[in-house]
Amino acid sequence: MPRKGMRSICFSPKTTSFLHSPRSSPSRLSITASSTTPRLSFTDSMMDQTIDNAAALIMKWNPEASTFAKVTSLFYESKREARQFLRCVADLQKIMHLLSSQDSSTNDRLVLAQTLMQVAMKRLQKEFYQILSMNRAHLDPESVSTRSSRASASSTTSDFEYDDSPDDEAGTAGDSITEVEQFSSMATSDLRAIAECMISAGYAMECISIYKVIRKSIIDEGIFRLGVEKLSSSQVNKMDWESLDLRIKTWVEAVKISTSTLFTGERILCDQVFGSSETIRESCFADISRDGALLLFSFPELVSGKSKKSPPPEKMFRALDMYTVISENWAEIESIFSFESTFAVRSQALASLVKLSESIFIMLSDFEHTIQKDSSKTPVPGGGLHPLTTYAVDYLTLLGDYSDVLTDIMSDWPPPVKTSLPESYFDIGDSDDTPAPAISVRFAWLILVLLCKLDSKAKHYKDVSLAYLFLANNLQHIVSKVRTSNIQHLLGEEWIRKHEVKVNQFSENYEKLAWGHVIRSLQDNPAAAVISSDKAKEMFKKFNSSFEEAFRKQSTSCIVPDDKLREEIKESIARKLTAVYRDFYNKYRVLVGGQRNMGLFIRYDPEDIGNYLSDLFLVSKIESGSSFPSSSTSGSSHRRRRG
Template sequence: MPRKGMRSICFSPKTISFLSSPRSSPSRLPLPPTPLRSEWMAEQIIENASSLIMKWNPETSAYANVTSLFYENRREAMQFIKCVNNLQKVMHSIVSEDSTHHRLVQAQNLMQIAMKRLQKEFYQILSMNRAHLDPESMSTRSSRTSRSSISDFEDDISPEDDVRAASDSISEVEQVSSIAMADLKAIAECMTAAGYAKECVNVYKVVRKSIIDEGIYRLGVERISSSRINKMDWVALDMRIKNWLEAIKIAMKTLFFGERFLCDHVFAVSESIRESCFSEISKEGAILLFGFPELVAKSKKPSSPDKMFRVLDMYTAISQNWIEIESIFSFESTSPVRTQALSSLVKLSESIYSMLSHFESSVQKHSSKALVPGGGVHSLTSNAMNYLSLLADYSNVLTDIISDWPPPTKSSLPESYFDSPDSDDPPAAAISTRFAWLVLYLLCKLDGKAKYYKDVSLSYLFLANNLQHVVFKVRTSNLQYLLGEDWIVKHETKVGQFAANYERLAWGKVFASLPENPTAEISPEEAKETFKRFNISFDEACRKQSACVVADPKLQDEIKGSIRRKITPVYREFYEKHRSSVGGQRGVGVFVKYAPEDVENCLSHLFFGTVDSGSSVSTSTTSSRLRQLA
């Protein structure tokens, strides 16, 4: 019955004035007493409800059996729900006044028919709109509507108003999902109010759980045992981890977030129902998702650098989504999901600590005495620094992980290793100290390996090469922020000191063979002796040092430049001043082996790790030039 008509009945005069003459208003009849009037209203509501409910009774109407009420005539569907709500109120009223009233049985039968109809409609809307109610669509809608506003929808906003407001700003596809959501919410509220929440919830759980389970399966997340993981080779396990890293992004941003959004909307009328539905639908899949990292962390496969970074990736994925995990799975009944996610974080953290300890131990225990040809960069240096520079990319995560670990014994480290950037944050200081400790392990081990070289100059070149590589990796990675600029400058200075020691020991005889004043007047015999000493020392130095390696271009240029500045200018002046004093063409060929250009050429070919066989070529070239100049 229209609300206006109801109001006119309820507020009509209770009695007719005794002063008025019956004849003065012969057409007006007195209304029945109040109890009769209430009964009459109840009968009107029951009759109106009966007319519409029986029209859509699938057991008595072939049309109703094959047609969807909400799809066929949505306005009539809303009227159907209003009739059911009015019927429910009348039933409460009748029970409170007369529980044996003959209309109560009829009303109860109508209610059961209506509930079956709505249950069927609820299932059809969920099933027919799977594509429009998928988690991705829900998560897109939720970006425009906060979860709090969804949970707090006002009761006086009708489904038509909700859809009409949404249709002004969304696409056609989203309008369909808006209509479906509004209809589901209207049905859920009606069935809950009528005491049929269980039937409604059961339908919702069956349909929506299948969607979540299918989503989890499509994301490649499956139940797997720890024994099976232990039997996998690393390639297979690595592929599963990569797949999981992609899966958690979609699951958190779309799958679970969208389902929570829809569940909160449809069952906004009851928090307990929302909790029950969402928990049963999502808990199993979520625990499966967050349980995988724990299995990987606990696996007994040999530690490898790749595993460390995959474990760090998984830790990062969970920690970055922690706010969403707590928000989406905020119900008490979904606490096992939060517990599983936290457990995985703890196990991942323990695994990371174990692998870091293994790395420290492997550096300390590296016992190979094999020498790197030419004093080049040791494989231990390159591997360790690649590992540490990549590890530094996870410094924010590691700060959280190692803040509770016992720090290394500071007294065993030089003070210079703690000149990291000033920080008032203890965890930040802890991570800097830990990395300084790891680098020190490496440098100490390299210092020990340098002692295996019998040629002391080569041991210094080895130290210069390896420390330069360490400094380069620090400066070109996030290690620079952990160790600090002072650390870098001090160790760059140390590289220079190692290079200077190499230069002094490897080329000292060559430097000493040249006179302090190359243009001073000396006898031909003294000039011959000087050329002879230079030839011998330079030949020997070039022969030994031609096999040396300096991989870093900057360091190579610095060492070559320093040697060149100490030899070439002095030799050139001496050569130009005294070349002609050693005798004729024959004397020049015997005593003057190198022209200045040949010295430059020999020096330019140093540090590429190949033995220079060009001495004879240099000699013949020099002789040719000297004959031309004679």
Template structure:
């Protein structure tokens, strides 16, 4: 007699009655018509016994909801009427217990049938009740059907089919299956059989959620196992997780929440407990993985960006996570996602500290041939360029991280960092500090060059590379135009010092006034000095490298302006002063065009001095 004490029923009998069934409730509690009782029981018995699988082979192999939607709704209405009658019989102490027992027997048969139908609809419509179909359907038909309230003429059914005609066939089937499930759930809950209904739902849907999570590559894994993984293996798992969290939040859990809310809309407590039991384990497993990664001891450079990717993913989906897992019973899921965010932010800070330490500890003394780019410069700027792409996330992570480094940097350095429009002063300070650490390291490495001019070229090359990477990335928005301008000025200073030291003796070999009158001997001596100094400078500088095209042109223009232009005037004025043609060939080894050609070949990193030596040898030989 369990249904007589249905404690799980969420609405009272009088609240759940439809207007068309009000005749039962309007009958006086004592002395209501015996014929009405018999009529209600007979009507219910006719359809319930027709679909009794114990007595009918047809009912055993046929689905009521699949065979006839109209008859299925009639079955539901008969069960609801039977339940209302049982409530009246219980409240009327003078009624006969025989009718109550008969009604109870019919109710048990009906509930058994509805359990079978509920299980069958869930099982047969797995493809149509997948989270993606449910999510799509929900935005178009949610709230359109109250499931159990089908009219006698089937108008609600036709209304749903009309909606279905405007969407895909899959969505239509999904919509109908959800409505059927709600009809059965409402009926069973009202009849005191909520436990049986929920049990079936939980078993089937939890399996679907767990299967979905597994197919997305999420598995239960311990921290010790994570710690023992090679980075390449762990990196693949992180990539799988990044894809899985997107599908899980937007489709898997969202679809399940929608389905659960729809089917059990009659009871807030049931839909909450049901969804919590189905999704809690899988969701906690999903959002617990980032915490394990954050705690792992492996810290290759790529880990920083994977950690930031995971932090970004949870942050972007946080509103959906809060909405889907809004129940108190699913608060553990929200807490796990939040705790993973905390651990990921701690990992980012730790990785930034480790990265700075790596730069600080670099003690290599190997000199870069030709004063080119140091690998440390390339590595750090690539790292910071990628890091700047996460500036919006880094604002949150390091907003409350004390800028202890600031005390080690001149105040003027910070005044030039960023601008009034800078969105992230904290991250700008951190990045500016890391660049300053690099520049200090480069300054110490430049001192290893025996040729001072080469050390200046080395500094100019590396600082220009830093600025170039800043200009083409989000670093420019963080550091600001003023920072870029000040460091460009330093590049110009380094380049000017290189030109002065490397080519100064060439400049000095020419008279300050190239058009001043000279004796033939003085002119010959001046040409001789220039030849010697230019050959020496060219030979030394032929191996120099300037990777940046703009800087290369700037240096060439600077040299050309001080050498070629002055030599052109001297050449035009004193070529005839040297003497006859043989003397000209002997002392005037270069025409102005030759100098321009030679300079154009400099700073490529692959200029050979063989051609230059051959030209000089040919000139001397022809003169002899």
């Protein structure tokens, strides 16, 4: 709605041009020969005619000569007359150069020409201001950047050379151009024509000052509307994290929009309007954009300088967001602010990158220290995931999403010190000929620090089998997160494979310590030995007791959160235990006696073992406090199955 309203103001229907001269008749300013002077030469006659023609048109549009000229825009009233006006100024300028080189007899005509030129420049100043101010909607950076590009603008031929096409054809670039783009193109063409005319006539400063004031206000307003405000370091330090976090998110979007639209569009417009002078182009754009750009790109330094006492983990990722948006738009920033006079902007953006890089390094070091200094000694129930594991791995997984920018940041960081830590944990599959990238080394190091801390926490378990299950659970979680995130590309398949082997080793150690005595209860007798009925009964009872004790303990005190690992451990235990029990069951059950005795000593079929094991390691089992079924219940259920 505002744009439509602006268009109706800027592009009102044309009215018929005035055919008569304003009240200040130009005939009063014309030079006529007295009856006593010799007849002028042809050249002098043409010169007088040119001055008279210029005087007629210039004085018609003298804003101090008539109300019509004061309230009406020449360029909106008649494009054809505007072109004639510019030609008159150009012709008048040529005559002034010619007259200034002649003798003093021509001074009257030179004075008249200078007077007309001053009137014409005031008119063009007024037109320049009106076009800029009334076309803010059509000359906004977004419209300009959409319509054109700086590359094409630099090669555009001067719009100062007009043809005699009808007014309604001026500025048309084809049916495909939008209405806004058409008006933007027409306004830009008019501005460039006026600028070239005024610069050529020696009135560059008057033109430039108008342009700078109006366009700088647009840039400053645009920066403000994007949510970027001038802040002091003390103001930033006093902000709570929620407020600062919101400002950072707003700033990131502001950089994207300002580089793609705001500054780009302004640079394009400046190049187009002042295409005839590189010096003026540079001066205008630098003065218009410098303050807003410096305000924009100085924000990361303020944030990086905020008190680093216990920064929230999210600050790392906001710092990475800020670094990313500057680095991704760096080529555009360099291109937009390529002038020597805008070096301060490029320097500020680069300084922010350096400051952010330093801040990220400090926060990553703080993250490492947080892992190393974790002093919790209470064992995690069931040998499950330690809170430090979930926190650290989630943190690293999110960092992995910034692998591209972290690769750039970490390239200059010193490598971590690997002393006093097992080298096998640190191996990421690199060779001497092809050293691993710094980011890969850093991620491997951080995981190593975490694993060493988990090793120390496993020692707090009184039950060694539970300690191994704890290590298996936590390492499995780490490996699983690595495999399903960007970290897998940093550490490589070899790293994952080696740590999966370690998970299996921890699991096997758990199985041996937690279930080994159950298996051994059936293996005390040599395979070739012949045992008595009483011995068989005793071994069945021993197995029942060992199995029930192990099952009760493991089902109420052990969990395996990872589905894959849980199934693998259960299948491994079932496979080993069921195989041994089935052999013993098939070989010695006949020694137990009849059906009644069998129910007393043989509580489980081989298939029952797998059924019971399927309920192991579930969090719900531990939370509900479920235990092994009673002997009577299990025996009766066994008999029902066999009956």
